[in-house]
Amino acid sequence: MMRKEISKLLLGVVRKAYGGVKLPPFIVEVPENPEHGDYSTNAALVLSQVLKKSPHEIGTVLAGALRGAKDFSSVAVAGPGFINFTVADDVLAKKISDVLKKGKTWGNTRAGKGKKVIVEYFQLNIAKRPHIGHLRSAVIGDSLKRMFLLAGYHTISDTHVGDWGTQFGILLLAFKGSGMKTSDATLRADPFGVLEGLYIKENERITADPNRRELAKLEFAKLERGGKENRKIWKWMVDVSMENLEASSRRLGLLKFNEHMGESAYEKAMPGIVKMALEKHVAKQLSDGAIIADLSGEGLDEAVLVKSDGATTYLLRDLATILYRKNRHAFQKNIYLVDVRQSHHFRQVFSVAKKLGFDGVGESVHVEFGFMSLPEGNMSTRKGNAISLVAVLGEAHEKALAVIREKNPNVKHADDIAWSVGLGAIKYFDLSHNRRSDIVFRWEDALSFEGNTGPYLQYTHARLKSILRKAKMKKPKILKSISPDALEHRISVMLLRLPEAIGASLETYSPNILANYLSALAHLANEFYHSHPVMQEADAAKRAFRFALVDAVAATLERGLWCLGIDAPDEM
Numbered sequence: 001m002m003r004k005e006i007s008k009l010l011l012g013v014v015r016k017a018y019g020g021v022k023l024p025p026f027i028v029e030v031p032e033n034p035e036h037g038d039y040s041t042n043a044a045l046v047l048s049q050v051l052k053k054s055p056h057e058i059g060t061v062l063a064g065a066l067r068g069a070k071d072f073s074s075v076a077v078a079g080p081g082f083i084n085f086t087v088a089d090d091v092l093a094k095k096i097s098d099v100l101k102k103g104k105t106w107g108n109t110r111a112g113k114g115k116k117v118i119v120e121y122f123q124l125n126i127a128k129r130p131h132i133g134h135l136r137s138a139v140i141g142d143s144l145k146r147m148f149l150l151a152g153y154h155t156i157s158d159t160h161v162g163d164w165g166t167q168f169g170i171l172l173l174a175f176k177g178s179g180m181k182t183s184d185a186t187l188r189a190d191p192f193g194v195l196e197g198l199y200i201k202e203n204e205r206i207t208a209d210p211n212r213r214e215l216a217k218l219e220f221a222k223l224e225r226g227g228k229e230n231r232k233i234w235k236w237m238v239d240v241s242m243e244n245l246e247a248s249s250r251r252l253g254l255l256k257f258n259e260h261m262g263e264s265a266y267e268k269a270m271p272g273i274v275k276m277a278l279e280k281h282v283a284k285q286l287s288d289g290a291i292i293a294d295l296s297g298e299g300l301d302e303a304v305l306v307k308s309d310g311a312t313t314y315l316l317r318d319l320a321t322i323l324y325r326k327n328r329h330a331f332q333k334n335i336y337l338v339d340v341r342q343s344h345h346f347r348q349v350f351s352v353a354k355k356l357g358f359d360g361v362g363e364s365v366h367v368e369f370g371f372m373s374l375p376e377g378n379m380s381t382r383k384g385n386a387i388s389l390v391a392v393l394g395e396a397h398e399k400a401l402a403v404i405r406e407k408n409p410n411v412k413h414a415d416d417i418a419w420s421v422g423l424g425a426i427k428y429f430d431l432s433h434n435r436r437s438d439i440v441f442r443w444e445d446a447l448s449f450e451g452n453t454g455p456y457l458q459y460t461h462a463r464l465k466s467i468l469r470k471a472k473m474k475k476p477k478i479l480k481s482i483s484p485d486a487l488e489h490r491i492s493v494m495l496l497r498l499p500e501a502i503g504a505s506l507e508t509y510s511p512n513i514l515a516n517y518l519s520a521l522a523h524l525a526n527e528f529y530h531s532h533p534v535m536q537e538a539d540a541a542k543r544a545f546r547f548a549l550v551d552a553v554a555a556t557l558e559r560g561l562w563c564l565g566i567d568a569p570d571e572m
Contacts, residue, residue, distance in 0.1 A: 001109075001499050001500050002039060002087065003500055005071060007026075010062065010066075016065065017061055017062065018047075018051065021047070021050060023046070024046045026042055026043040027041065027042055028041045030497070037074065037084030037085050038086050040084045041082065041083050042082060043083065044059035044062055044077070045081050048081065054081070055081025056077060056080060056081045058081065059081040059082070059083050063075045063076060063077045063083050066083070070088065070091070072085050072087060072088055072091075074086040087492075089482050089483060090482075092482060092484070093479040093481055093545075095496050096479055096492060096548055096549065096552045097548070099496070099552045099556065100548065104559075106498070106555055106559050107150050107502060107560070107563070108150050109151050109152060110152045111152055112148060112151045112154075115154065115332045116153070116154040116156070116330065116332055117331060117332060117333040117334075118155075118156045118157075118325055118329060118333070119145045119155065119156070119335045120141070120159070120336050120337060120338075121137045121144075121157070121337035122137050122142075122337075123137060123159055123338070124241070124248070125162035125167065126238050127191075127192065127196075127199070127241055128241075129192040129390070130245075130248045130389040131388050131392075132387050133371065133372050135372065135389070135427075136372055136439070137338065137369070138252055138254060139252070139430050140337055140367075140369060140430070140511060142565045143431055143511040143563060143564050144335070144337070144506070144509060144511065146255065146565065147502050147505055150502060150563065151506060156258045156329060157255065157257045158261050159259075159260050159262075160261060160263065161241070161245065161260065163234075163262035163263055164262070164263035164317065165263065165314065166216060166220050166311065168219075170202050170203065170206070171202070171237070172216075172219040172222075172230055172233060172234070173202060173215055173219045175198055175233060180194075195237070217311065224311060245260070252393075253423060253565055255565075261324070263314075265324075266317050266320030266321060266324065269323065273305075273316065273319050273320055274291055274306060277293065277352070277356060280356065282352060282355045283305055289306075289308045289309075290304060291305045291306040292305065293305065293352050293355070295348060300344070300347055303315055314345065315345065318345075318349045319349060319352060319353055319356070319358065322334065322353050322358045323358050326358055326359075326360065331362040332361075332362040332363070333362055333363055334364040334365065335364075336367065337369070338366060338369075339368060339370070339371045340370055343366060347366075349364075350364050350366075368435075368436065369435040369436060371438060372430075373438065373439070387441075393423060393426070395422075396423060396425060396426055396446070396447060397419050397422040397423075399443070400419075400421040400422035400455070401418035403421075404421065404572060408571075411572065417571075420566075420567035420569055421454070421455050421572065422447070423566070424455065424458055424561070425446055425454045426446050428453055428455075428564065428566060429446040429453070429454070431512060432452055432515040432516065452515075452516075452519045454566055456522060457522045457557060457566075458569055460522040460526055461554055461557045461569070461570075462568075462569055462570060462571050462572040463525075463529055464529070464551075465554055465570040465571065466570075466571060467534055467535070468550060468551060468554070469570070470535065471534075471535060479544070479545060481541075482541075482545045483541075487524070487531070488528070488532070488545070488546075488549060490524060491524045491528055491549060495521060498556050501513055501517035502514060502563060511563075514560060515564060517560070518557060518561065521553065521556065532546060534547060
């Protein structure tokens with residue numbers, strides 16, 4: 001990656017020019033104005049604070065020492081002391097050829113070699129259908145997993161499904177009160193529709209009569225104690241829900257999960273953790289029977305492990321999860337993709353885990369994200385205003401199919417392409433936003449086929465592939481030398497930044513960095529498509545270079561879209 005190469009060169013010339021002086025932290029970035037070069041650094045400016053010399057003077061010394069570097073055609077000082085770099089044409093030729101040689105491995109790095117990361121996402125609740133509010137965790141988590149894999153990490157994904165807790169007391173109370181049996185034909189025909197209806201109505205009854213919540217707690221307490229009737233009903237709910245989770249995962253095009261460790265999987269480990277917390281004086285038992293860890297000194301209030309009625313909490317189950325992952329996987333990073341409303345909860349979990357010694361292997365990280373709402377407000381299964389995932393994807397497919405048939409009525413496999421484009425539109429709508437942003441879901445935004453959208457990137461890829469298809473290009477051309485014009489140079493340098501974009505996305509767990517990079521590359525590629533003939537170019541050397549450039553950009557878009565979990569159709 002050019003940024004790393006430039007950083008390494010700078011450290012070397014500073015050491016040579018200024019002896020033992022240590023270069024303070026500096027940045028190597030891409031200038032907003034391409035006329036300022038391909039890369040720029042503030043190294044001279046930060047070094048001036050140490051040497052007590054003018055940045056321009058230091059920049060002149062460093063630029064002079066770097067001008068002999070074979071990677072650059074130009075190294076120049078600008079403004080108060082920025083050093084600008086322009087990549088040499090022969091270096092671009094070699095690197096573009098390398099992209100074409102690597103094929104499906106383009107973008108892979110060894111940054112994570114020997115490191116293990118766990119990514120938890122798409123935490124569906126048992127007995128509830130996934131809705132568009134679940135999309136954020138699913139697509140962000142899946143994208144991060146893909147990028148970790150490309151970066152060489154041993155990556156493990158887990159859904160950590162919600163199959164335990166007071167919500168099941170509410171559902172069990174409603175189910176038993178309905179007089180239904182798990183064998184009823186009506187229930188078997190539409191289990192989630194029936195169960196969600198029961199759940200919504202029971203919540204309405206609890207709102208009208210808060211005393212019913214105590215009855216729900218009693219039902220969950222029976223479940224925890226192993227009550228046969230409640231266990232049987234709960235087990236059926238879990239089994240049918242896991243089948244639905246797998247189907248939903250396939251429908252979303254998520255990579256296969258490595259584990260499906262629901263909250264109930266840690267049931268047997270929880271008593272031991274409570275005992276340990278009491279023995280280590282990390283927690284204490286109150287007079288009403290509740291067991292809590294007092295974190296008020298850290299501004300985190302009281303963390304409840306066990307409630308006064310004896311019921312366990314999410315916090316205790318998350319502690320058991322960390323302990324399992326530490327012992328089973330010895331992770332370097334344990335990442336939770338959960339919305340921002342759970343930030344306080346995870347701060348409590350991580351604090352108690354540290355006091356118990358559960359963080360001795362690696363770091364647990366809450367990667368929070370804003371939540372998705374409808375124009376009329378927040379979504380909730382309890383309120384009954386959530387749009388189901390099936391409905392969202394079905395509508396996306398229909399809208400995508402209509403546009404494809406309008407643009408290209410003769411395209412083959414239009415229905416399959418429409419599924420890819422519709423799903424890509426929804427995923428990209430999410431991933432192109434900063435994950436911390438709250439998103440208002442609107443069809444016209446998610447399914448737009450213009451601007452910074454998934455379909456625009458997919459269409460750009462299809463355009464480039466059509467050039468190669470018409471030219472019957474099968475094998476990548478190896479370039480020995482090139483003489484690109486300004487736009488060709490910009491595109492060449494831009495496509496080589498894919499590993500940098502992936503690395504920056506992983507550094508902050510922000511797929512929108514990669515999405516924005518792909519969007520910028522696609523816009524340059526379309527500018528090239530309209531202004532630079534490829535098939536009609538008379539000069540053989542130029543034509544060969546342009547074919548190689550088209551091939552490399554298509555490969556880069558395809559690889560980048562894969563990282564976002566989006567298909568790259570060859571035609572649209």
